[in-house]
Amino acid sequence: MDFYTTAILQGLGFTALGLGIFLTLKIFNIPDITTDGSYTLGGAVTAIMLVNGFNPYITLLVAVCSGMIAGFTTGIIHTKLKVNALLAGILVMTALYSINLSIMGRSNIPLTQTPTIFSAITFTSNEFNNKAVLFALFSALLFLFINWLLKTDFGIAMRATGNSESMVRSLGVDTQRMKIIGLALANGLTALSGFLITQYQGFADINMGIGIVISGLGAVIIGDSLVKLLRNNKLFVQILGVIAGTILFRLILAFALDSGLNPNYLKLITAAIVLLVVSVTRFTKEESR
Amino acid sequence: MIELRNVYKIFNDGTANAVHALKDINLKIEKGEFLVLLGSNGSGKSTLINVIAGNATVSSGDVLIEGKKVNHLKDFERSKWIARIFQNPLQGTAPDLSIIDNFRLAALRTKPKKFVMGITKKFRTEVQEKIRLLNMGLENKLDSPVGSLSGGQRQALTLSMAVMDKAKILLMDEPTAALDPKTSELLMSNAVKFISLFGFTTIFITHHLKDAHRLGNRIIQMHDGKIFRDIQKAEKEKLQLNELFIWFE
Numbered sequence: 196m197d198f199y200t201t202a203i204l205q206g207l208g209f210t211a212l213g214l215g216i217f218l219t220l221k222i223f224n225i226p227d228i229t230t231d232g233s234y235t236l237g238g239a240v241t242a243i244m245l246v247n248g249f250n251p252y253i254t255l256l257v258a259v260c261s262g263m264i265a266g267f268t269t270g271i272i273h274t275k276l277k278v279n280a281l282l283a284g285i286l287v288m289t290a291l292y293s294i295n296l297s298i299m300g301r302s303n304i305p306l307t308q309t310p311t312i313f314s315a316i317t318f319t320s321n322e323f324n325n326k327a328v329l330f331a332l333f334s335a336l337l338f339l340f341i342n343w344l345l346k347t348d349f350g351i352a353m354r355a356t357g358n359s360e361s362m363v364r365s366l367g368v369d370t371q372r373m374k375i376i377g378l379a380l381a382n383g384l385t386a387l388s389g390f391l392i393t394q395y396q397g398f399a400d401i402n403m404g405i406g407i408v409i410s411g412l413g414a415v416i417i418g419d420s421l422v423k424l425l426r427n428n429k430l431f432v433q434i435l436g437v438i439a440g441t442i443l444f445r446l447i448l449a450f451a452l453d454s455g456l457n458p459n460y461l462k463l464i465t466a467a468i469v470l471l472v473v474s475v476t477r478f479t480k481e482e483s484r
Numbered sequence: 485m486i487e488l489r490n491v492y493k494i495f496n497d498g499t500a501n502a503v504h505a506l507k508d509i510n511l512k513i514e515k516g517e518f519l520v521l522l523g524s525n526g527s528g529k530s531t532l533i534n535v536i537a538g539n540a541t542v543s544s545g546d547v548l549i550e551g552k553k554v555n556h557l558k559d560f561e562r563s564k565w566i567a568r569i570f571q572n573p574l575q576g577t578a579p580d581l582s583i584i585d586n587f588r589l590a591a592l593r594t595k596p597k598k599f600v601m602g603i604t605k606k607f608r609t610e611v612q613e614k615i616r617l618l619n620m621g622l623e624n625k626l627d628s629p630v631g632s633l634s635g636g637q638r639q640a641l642t643l644s645m646a647v648m649d650k651a652k653i654l655l656m657d658e659p660t661a662a663l664d665p666k667t668s669e670l671l672m673s674n675a676v677k678f679i680s681l682f683g684f685t686t687i688f689i690t691h692h693l694k695d696a697h698r699l700g701n702r703i704i705q706m707h708d709g710k711i712f713r714d715i716q717k718a719e720k721e722k723l724q725l726n727e728l729f730i731w732f733e
Binding site: 348351359365367370 | 537585597645
């Protein structure tokens with residue numbers, strides 16, 4: 196049972212990353228895989244700053260900004276240099292590996308002795324519960340923020356950019372600028388997950404981001420299926436779907452490990468789950484047509 | 485309102501595939517004019533509209549709107565003057581967004597899109613009034629996604645989105661090409677109503693010679709990248725429909 200509550204907790208920590216992927220994939224219709232790099236970047240910045248005695252709030256700010264710069268870079272490469280979005284993401288992700296390594300100075304930084312966001316904000320003395328409350332709080336705030344953002348005039352322009360570029364340009368929106376802002380925002384959210392998970396697991400590792408984009412994609416696709424099941428396409432339902440998808444994804448992984456799977460196969464299983472979810476949704480879509 | 489001076493447009497310039505789409509076009513369109521643009525495929529009609537809207541840049545020459553040179557302005561910057569109805573009904577609206585979301589963006593054509601909730605009760609009423617002008621019963625479907633509507637309904641919405649903010653020029657590139665005859669007629673009668681009601685300067689590309697004959701107050705035939713015929717108001721009124729057919733023989 197502990198295994199599964201931990202999975203839910205982790206899921207809440209990955210909410211920001213899931214919402215970041217939701218923004219690029221569903222709202223802007225851009226396949227962005229800068230994620231692997233910007234997630235680790237968020238973790239690397241967090242670890243090095245906490246170890247050097249910065250307080251967790253400033254660290255939070257810098258970590259999110261670092262992710263935004265990574266996304267901004269991908270956005271510039273994609274829109275201004277006209278490089279395919281996938282390739283732009285791969286380029287930045289690859290470059291970030293070296294940058295992350297030079298930020299950290301070594302491949303792993305443990306956070307055992309340093310104060311973290313969990314010691315800065317305490318709701319209860321039970322360590323596990325405190326983490327859970329804090330992660331839930333972050334998720335709730337993110338839900339409110341994204342739900343608000345997408346309903347503002349700016350948010351409508353964001354949604355239209357990914358939906359009908361010719362229409363939104365004929366209505367005076369600079370779609371290149373929109374995409375750059377979107378990618379920056381999404382990777383800022385991804386770095387926020389890097390910030391949270393690094394402190395949750397107690398270390399930053401240069402390889403912590405490998406394949407993380409797949410789990411985010413899986414979460415978004417699961418969320419999408421949930422929304423379709425509910426037959427309610429309202430924005431807040433879609434956003435809640437992503438959060439639920441993130442948690443469900445972690446639960447599925449936990450279940451796989453719990454049933455005696457060799458942890459070496461974790462990435463294989465992750466990929467298989469995403470493939471399964473994608474093909475199942477595709478299959479049911481064709482059925483209903 | 486719109487002026488083109490010695491405009492050339494060459495696609496793939498300097499290669500064996502160079503296409504001279506516009507050759508030394510000089511054209512002045514006055515405020516309130518309703519210009520019908522005729523010509524066979526490849527004669528340069530769409531390119532002409534595109535260099536005015538900013539979707540294509542001129543190879544040489546100048547484009548002026550309200551006396552201001554706009555050569556360097558991008559399409560989204562020229563949209564403060566120009567509203568467009570595209571040939572493809574899918575291009576003028578965002579299908580996954582609701583009608584009200586589409587209209588909110590249209591209402592902000594000339595304004596920045598800010599971090600505020602712009603869809604208020606007052607705004608909804610305002611949109612309903614505009615949509616009611618179409619007489620299509622769409623005013624009660626504000627929250628439906630535009631993608632659930634027919635092509636004709638979407639073109640009509642694009643038309644009424646043009647009047648949400650003060651656009652002065654209406655460009656229509658074969659707006660009825662994808663519509664059935666009855667829907668086409670309804671759209672064009674709505675277009676005529678909106679043009680006179682809101683005083684647009686209009687360019688209308690069509691292959692329907694009947695529409696070309698009965699609509700507008702000036703008619704231009706393009707041929708091989710040049711203006712071949714330019715018939716002004718008084719003469720156009722005397723023009724017979726069968727004369728138009730002879731133009732294309």
